[in-house]
Amino acid sequence: MKKPIAILLSLIITGCGFKVVQNSNFNNFSISNIIAEGDKRINFSLKNKLSSASTESEKKLVQISLKTSKDKQVKERNIKNEITKYQIKITVNVTCTEISNGSEFEFSKSKTGDYSVSNQYSRTLSNEKKLVELLTDNVADQILNELKTKLNAL
Numbered sequence: 001m002k003k004p005i006a007i008l009l010s011l012i013i014t015g016c017g018f019k020v021v022q023n024s025n026f027n028n029f030s031i032s033n034i035i036a037e038g039d040k041r042i043n044f045s046l047k048n049k050l051s052s053a054s055t056e057s058e059k060k061l062v063q064i065s066l067k068t069s070k071d072k073q074v075k076e077r078n079i080k081n082e083i084t085k086y087q088i089k090i091t092v093n094v095t096c097t098e099i100s101n102g103s104e105f106e107f108s109k110s111k112t113g114d115y116s117v118s119n120q121y122s123r124t125l126s127n128e129k130k131l132v133e134l135l136t137d138n139v140a141d142q143i144l145n146e147l148k149t150k151l152n153a154l
């Protein structure tokens with residue numbers, strides 16, 4: 001009795017017709033201009049990632065304005081009141097304008113991470129730089145996903 005029910009249930013579940021939508025099908029815009037304000041290193045990485053994701057042959061031309069900020073705060077201290085961890089928060093305010101019809105929308109993305117202080121100052125700077133690169137890549141992916149969903153909804 002259990003086997004026929006299991007077979008019937010598996011046929012119903014697998015035959016529901018659900019199809020996974022590929023995210024690459026929504027990449028139907030081309031970035032004409034990127035205006036960036038704020039942290040130069042973060043803006044450079046964001047510009048490269050966003051411009052490499054746009055396709056040149058598409059009809060939708062988009063102008064993007066980025067305002068980035070990087071906040072660095074002390075997260076932990078030890079018993080001797082020495083700093084052991086820092087926390088970095090990257091915030092990007094994005095204003096997107098579609099050139100063909102003049103529609104405009106805004107959104108904000110942020111990402112937070114922390115890194116440890118090392119005995120050597122150069123290692124501490126390296127830890128900070130790696131974390132900023134990682135957070136910037138994550139924010140760029142979030143921005144691209146938001147752009148794809150907003151531009152396809154219009």
